[in-house]
Amino acid sequence: MNTEVQNLYTKLIDAWNRRDAKGMSDQFADQGVPIGFDGSxxxxxxxxxxxxxxxxxxxxxxxxxxxxxxxRSLGIDTAILYAIAGMIPPGKSDIEPAVNAHQTLVAVKMNNSWQVELFQNTPAQFHGRPELVEEMTEELRQLL
Incomplete structure (x- = not known):
């Protein structure tokens, strides 16, 4: 299950990175919900x-x-994935700490296929704790 849920998340993120709206929407269940960084x-x-x-x-x-x-499995057909995310703005070469985020994905298996039921991208601003912003940014920089 973990591999399948990881693959679902990877497809979702890869579609965003390719700027592929159809590729992103295809990963969601029919009534799936994304909640964006701005609360959309x-x-x-x-x-x-x-x-x-x-x-x-x-x-x-x-x-x-x-x-x-x-x-983490929430049953035989449901799982939750937690990730951290950073972004490299166009024309830049480093992660912009102001837009670091926690990402949560709830995946459900329907008709033998894993789909996104909920994807939430929450700002990780850690108000008053800049050391946590830097720690997350450094952890993400290790992936570059």
Whole structure:
């Protein structure tokens, strides 16, 4: 199960990094929900595709650098994945600590296929604790 859930997450992140709205929406369950860094909440593949398509067409989105921290089974057909993520802004070569995030993915197995039921990208700003921002950034830099 862990490998399948890891692969699902990897496909989702790779689609973001390719700026592929269809590739991202395809990873979600029919009523799957992504909650973005800014709090945007979408419901279902069609809404996800409609939201992401103009973003990828009109904005130079930054690619994610991610590290899976834990995958845990919540039953035979459900799992939760926790990861940390950073982004390298277009034209830059280093991670921008201000947009570090915790990512949570809830995966469900339906019709023999793992799909994203919930993906949440939460800012990791650690208010008043800059050492934690730096620690996360350094951990992600090790992946570059």
């Amino acid at each position: 909440k979408l419901i279902g593949k069609e809404e996800i595709l409609a939201h992401l398509t103009p973003i990828f067409l009109d904005h130079p989105t930054a690619p994610f650098i991610t590290k899976v921290k834990e995958i």
